[in-house]
Amino acid sequence: MSASEGSSGGGTVEYIQHHLTNLCVGDCDPVTHKAASFWALHLDTVFFSYALAALIIIVSWRLGRSLQTDVPSGFQNFVESILDFVAQQVRDTFPGKNPLIAPLALTIFLWVWLMNFMDLIPVDLLPLLASFLGIGYLKVVPTTDLSTTMAMSLTVFALILYYNIKTKGLIGYGKMFLFHPFGKFVIPINIVMTAIEELAKPLSLGLRLFGNMFAGELVFLLIALIGGSAAIGFGLLLVVPLQVVLDLAWLIFHILVITLQAFIFMVLTIVYLGMATTSDH
């Protein structure tokens, strides 16, 4: 959790920039290592998000094989309580019945939570290990990458469109655009306003998660810099305890933040899909 490589690498700004740069392959800018066009891939984001998805699949597969009905084990109890919690949220907010919503909500909750959880791993640990393998840039938290959060929210948006058209029909959905905020006299403005409102749903979903996680990661980096930027000597006696206390405090607070963000993403998905499947707006 030290910033030693930052101070040797040329200052705090470089340290932060280095940590906030993805491992980009494909069409990337050679200087900034940022994606230069659509045809670039953030390899670290893809790797960590797929690895965490694989973790969910493997753990639930193993648990599914060893289910006990009489005396469930501690872990089974824990998973059942998460399942109950998500199912309760779906029952409370989703009108009617739909076999897709509860599994979708559970997947979103677990996956987003695990991706957010990568934030709690010491910021320098995995990039340092990767640098031994010759990987220069590594951003370990997939949800601090706008690509991940917007991909998830656009998937939800596609489902919103699908269910809107399925329940209301193409004409019924079109009618919603015509008469929604201001009545029948200003139809062009209504169309634009409703389009903006619909477009704002995926935008707010994706940007909220990205913003919260990015800011959290940045605070971890700044705390890590406290120790790294101090000179070796007497000052460390003051600075190192400060860093430890601040890091612990932010870590504990951040457990709340990552859970809350995963929860909000899940609940808003349920709410939006619930709005899409009710016929009267």
Added chain:
Amino acid sequence: MAGAEKPNLMLISVGTILTSMILAGFLLGFFVDSLFQTTPIFLLSFGFLGILGGILKAYKLLTDPELN
């Protein structure tokens, strides 16, 4: 229960809904402008509508959450 849960959860997102509606307005305007080569017209008018709609939506959510 459903009526009591939904508005509370929607209220969490009032702030982001306001900002993202403004953003959505400008984005939509930018897209329409690049489609028809009329650069500032739709960007500004849709942006204004986004600001208006965002404020309206936030006001509606805060004063009458049942309706949303």
